[in-house]
Amino acid sequence: MSDAVTTPRTKTEVKTQRPRLHKVILVNDDYTPREFVVVLLKGEFRMSEDQAYRVMITAHQRGVCVVAVYIQEVAETKANRATEMARSKGYPLLFTTEPEE
Template sequence: MSELGHEFESDILTEDHIEIREPKAYHVVLYNDHYTTMDFVVYVLETIFHHPQAVAEKIMLDVHKKGKGVAGTYTRDIAETKALQTRNLAQEHHFPLKCVAEPA
């Protein structure tokens, strides 16, 4: 017993291997519709996703020709936030642009 009347046992736990994983990636995907203008899609890609004009136009053409395009790839929280910002901006401008965060 110690001076204060308490006994202490010392069990030291050690980790031989700690696995650190990268967070899962999510794509922010824009889907084509018949009402949202190409100019607005480019505006969204430049404003929310900070793409230069040439990149924004390429993604917009993917959306237009292939039915969907990846605006960017991020961690889940950021992807969901950017998708929400995109939907809100589209709604403010009266466009039905569909934008979702999907696992990469």
């Protein structure tokens, strides 16, 4: 047997990068009816009545509330769809997105 070192001294580490997540944020306004906000949250974000009510009332009291977190494309699509659904009924309701820290 030779003394040659055959064990590799370096290891290649493969790191998979997870996509950065984005928050969908519900913004309060003075005109959209509470019940409409709840219906929209249930329909677009698959929330229960109870979850949707809590998110709506948090935005109502604090100005904004995080609705959910998704990859960027999904967050933007859902925020735009929900905002447009409200606009089609004549309400100024707004959903925005922002990257998670």
